[in-house]
Amino acid sequence: xxxxxxxxxxxxxxxxxxxxxxxxxxxxxxxxxxxxxxxxxxxxxxxxxxxxxxxxxxxxxxxxxxxxxxxxxxxxxxxxxxxxxxxxxxxxxxxxxxxxxxxxxxxxxxxxxxxxxxx
Amino acid sequence: xxxxxxxxxxxxxxxxxxxxxxxxxxxxxxxxxxxxxxxxxxxxxxxxxxxxxxxxxxxxxxxxxxxxxxxxxxxxxxxxxxxxxxxxxxxxxxxxxxxxxxxxxxxxxxxxxxxx
Numbered sequence: 001x002x003x004x005x006x007x008x009x010x011x012x013x014x015x016x017x018x019x020x021x022x023x024x025x026x027x028x029x030x031x032x033x034x035x036x037x038x039x040x041x042x043x044x045x046x047x048x049x050x051x052x053x054x055x056x057x058x059x060x061x062x063x064x065x066x067x068x069x070x071x072x073x074x075x076x077x078x079x080x081x082x083x084x085x086x087x088x089x090x091x092x093x094x095x096x097x098x099x100x101x102x103x104x105x106x107x108x109x110x111x112x113x114x115x116x117x118x119x
Numbered sequence: 120x121x122x123x124x125x126x127x128x129x130x131x132x133x134x135x136x137x138x139x140x141x142x143x144x145x146x147x148x149x150x151x152x153x154x155x156x157x158x159x160x161x162x163x164x165x166x167x168x169x170x171x172x173x174x175x176x177x178x179x180x181x182x183x184x185x186x187x188x189x190x191x192x193x194x195x196x197x198x199x200x201x202x203x204x205x206x207x208x209x210x211x212x213x214x215x216x217x218x219x220x221x222x223x224x225x226x227x228x229x230x231x232x233x234x235x
Contacts, residue, residue, distance in 0.1 A: 036226075042228060043226040043228045043229065044210070044212075044226040045226070046223050049223070090161050090162070092161075105152075106164050106167060106178070107162070107164060109154075109161030109162045110161050111160055111161050112159075112160075112161050
């Protein structure tokens with residue numbers, strides 16, 4: 001079984017400040033890990049994906065995440081927040097290369113973190 | 120179209136009625152997924168198609184839920200005898216499966232189902 005826990009359902013940061021959204025995962029097999037963003041009235045959009053190639057993953061819009069096996073974490077960061085970053089962010093896990101062929105099957109999502117940017 | 124299209128965008132139905140939700144994936148995408156997102160929750164996996172067949176339907180909550188993809192493109196999620204607890208946003212996603220894990224699942228905007 002797999003699960004993710006997102007710490008903080010709401011996070012507020014000032015424009016220009018560091019963004020840190022926390023995600024811890026549980027998986028009995030090496031996982032694939034994802035961060036998705038959901039803007040109002042839009043579909044989920046992939047920010048970045050960990051596939052075991054590199055522990056530091058760079059995504060779109062200046063976001064990155066680091067896979068830390070010892071901490072079972074995959075926190076999302078961005079050095080400087082923009083107003084356009086305001087959205088809902090979801091961490092997700094799926095069975096990794098020992099089980100999954102392609103990495104997209106059967107994503108298990110966290111409950112989400114709503115990011116608010118303060119002008 | 121360029122993205123995953125879901126119709127209708129909103130559906131209100133009475134308790135006990137039957138509903139069908141449609142998903143048009145990105146052209147050429149062989150994999151298709153259905154998720155359900157309840158208020159304040161993350162999306163919850165329902166079913167995954169590879170081509171015409173359901174490769175994994177372990178997320179379907181009960182036998183009132185059924186999904187088909189007869190020609191390996193468009194998929195329909197069918198819900199019989201709807202209950203108020205079925206109210207949620209139903210999300211569809213598709214991806215181009217290949218030999219690499221570096222493929223992305225693209226999500227539609229969802230169908231908001233309200234059972235009254």
